[in-house]
Amino acid sequence: MTMKNANFLLCIAAIGLSSCKTMQQRMTTTAQFPAFSNEGHRGGRGLMPENTIPAMYHAIDLGMTTLEMDTHITKDQEVVVTHDDYLSPAFMLDPQGQEISKSDARKYAVFQMDYVALKQFDLGSKYYEAFPQQKKMKSYIPRLGELIDAVQQYLKKAGKKQIFYNIETKCSPEGDGLLNPDPETFVQLLMDVIEKKGIQQFVVIQSFDKRTLQVLHKKYPQMKTSYLVANKKSFEENIADLGFNPFILSPMYQMVNAELIKKCHEQQIKVIPWTVNTAKEITELKALNVDGIISDYPDLLGH
Numbered sequence: 001m002t003m004k005n006a007n008f009l010l011c012i013a014a015i016g017l018s019s020c021k022t023m024q025q026r027m028t029t030t031a032q033f034p035a036f037s038n039e040g041h042r043g044g045r046g047l048m049p050e051n052t053i054p055a056m057y058h059a060i061d062l063g064m065t066t067l068e069m070d071t072h073i074t075k076d077q078e079v080v081v082t083h084d085d086y087l088s089p090a091f092m093l094d095p096q097g098q099e100i101s102k103s104d105a106r107k108y109a110v111f112q113m114d115y116v117a118l119k120q121f122d123l124g125s126k127y128y129e130a131f132p133q134q135k136k137m138k139s140y141i142p143r144l145g146e147l148i149d150a151v152q153q154y155l156k157k158a159g160k161k162q163i164f165y166n167i168e169t170k171c172s173p174e175g176d177g178l179l180n181p182d183p184e185t186f187v188q189l190l191m192d193v194i195e196k197k198g199i200q201q202f203v204v205i206q207s208f209d210k211r212t213l214q215v216l217h218k219k220y221p222q223m224k225t226s227y228l229v230a231n232k233k234s235f236e237e238n239i240a241d242l243g244f245n246p247f248i249l250s251p252m253y254q255m256v257n258a259e260l261i262k263k264c265h266e267q268q269i270k271v272i273p274w275t276v277n278t279a280k281e282i283t284e285l286k287a288l289n290v291d292g293i294i295s296d297y298p299d300l301l302g303h
Contacts, residue, residue, distance in 0.1 A: 031162070031201040033224070033247075033270075034065035037292025038301040039166055041068055041275045042083060046131050046296035049091070049124030051081045052139040053150045060154065062298045066164040066204075067151065071144055071190060073181050078115040079144040079193050083170060085109060085179045087121055091128040095120035111179050115143065131296065144190070148197045166204045166226065166294075167194075169212040183211040191220060206250055210242050217244050226250045226272065235263045248272050250294070253285060261288055 040047075040062070043055025056067050070083040087108035089100040100108070110118065124139040142150075148165070155162065169190065171180035180186060194203055206226035207213050213225045226248035229238050239245065249264050253273035264271045270291035276282050277296050285293060295301055 031164075033164065033204075034292070037066045037164070037166075037270075037272055038064045038298065039066045039068040039272070039292060039294040040064050040298035040301075041294045041296045043067065043069060044296065044298040046133055046277065047299065048135055049137060049139050051083060051141070052123060053142055053147055054124075054137060054139060056147065056151050057154055059298050060151070060158075060160060060163060063302065064163065064298050066166050066292070068166040068168075068294050069147070070168045070170050072110040072170050073186060073189055074110060074115045074118060075112055076114045077181075077189055079189050080110065080115060080118065080141050081144055081147050082110060082141045085111070085170070085175065087118075090130065091123070091126050093122040093126050095122070097122060097125070099126075109179055110141075111175075111181070145193045145197060148193070148199060152197075152199075162202060164202050164204060165199065166206055168228070169205065169207040169209060171207070171209045171212060173209075173211070183209065183215050187212050187215045187219070191216075191223075204248060206248070213246065214243060224248070228274070229255070231255075235260055239267075245269055248291070250274060253281065256285060256288060256290065258288055261290065265289075 040059035042050035043052060044059045044062070045055070048055035048058045051069050059067055069081050071079050072082050074080055086105050087100060089102050089105050092100060094100055119140050121140065122138055123141055124137045127136065128134050169186055171183065171186055176182055190205070194200055200223065204224040204226050205216055206228050208228045210227065213227060216223050216225055224247040227238065227242050227246045228250045230252040238249070245267050246269060248270045250272050251260070253276045256271065256273045261271050272292035272294060273285060273290060274294040275296055276285060276293050279300050282293055282295065282300055293301060
């Protein structure tokens with residue numbers, strides 16, 4: 001071996017070692033979760049069409065630290081950002097801009113539609129009686145990967161600091177094979193997107209379906225999880241049902257009291273209640289020392 005070749009190999013080895021160290025640093029770096037997590041529910045549906053990219057931009061502009069959203073899986077296994085199992089007649093229009101009748105709504109299960117068809121439906125133009133302040137605009141159900149790209153570019157362009165993503169898996173045992181894939185498949189498809197976009201450290205995955213959280217805990221123990229609950233069970237019973245301590249316990253806000261918060265904090269579990277929509281309730285919950293709030297009205301949460 002010539003001296004020139006030896007030097008070349010030494011350079012390659014040095015570069016490889018440096019790359020390994022850099023990769024290891026990236027893998028072990030843990031982003032600091034906000035001291036108080038301000039979250040616009042579904043992007044802040046009281047003000048903008050829910051779960052849309054414009055809603056996420058607006059939530060960022062209002063100072064949210066975390067973007068809360070829902071995910072479903074389509075027939076062609078795209079991870080999409082939407083809440084309902086079926087396209088909702090309450091706030092969506094068909095591709096021709098016509099109303100979706102309640103009798104026809106069951107024809108439009110997200111899990112039974114390919115994304116190219118799903119995207120044609122109008123989300124945002126129709127007046128939504130439940131949220132009269134909501135801005136009207138024609139939008140659509142985005143793929144999760146597209147939304148992440150758009151948000152990351154928006155943050156960079158606006159010179160804003162990195163936000164967190166609180167992503168819910170919309171699934172249930174009753175819906176397996178009909179309205180959602182099995183939990184292992186759902187988690188794999190979701191994590192494929194998150195890993196591809198390189199945002200693992202900025203993501204919390206939440207669910208009412210403990211199965212997806214259990215899959216995550218086993219296969220992706222580094223991921224932050226949030227257990228959504230709306231029941232009359234005790235703190236101990238809910239944690240026993242889940243089988244491990246999640247990063248966050250996210251209860252319906254009416255469940256929150258000083259005792260629950262004390263028990264969670266003793267176990268290093270954060271408490272982030274949903275969906276808190278009045279200034280009075282927000283003030284009261286903050287006084288109890290919750291770790292964040294999810295609201296349809298992010299403007300109430302402030303900067």
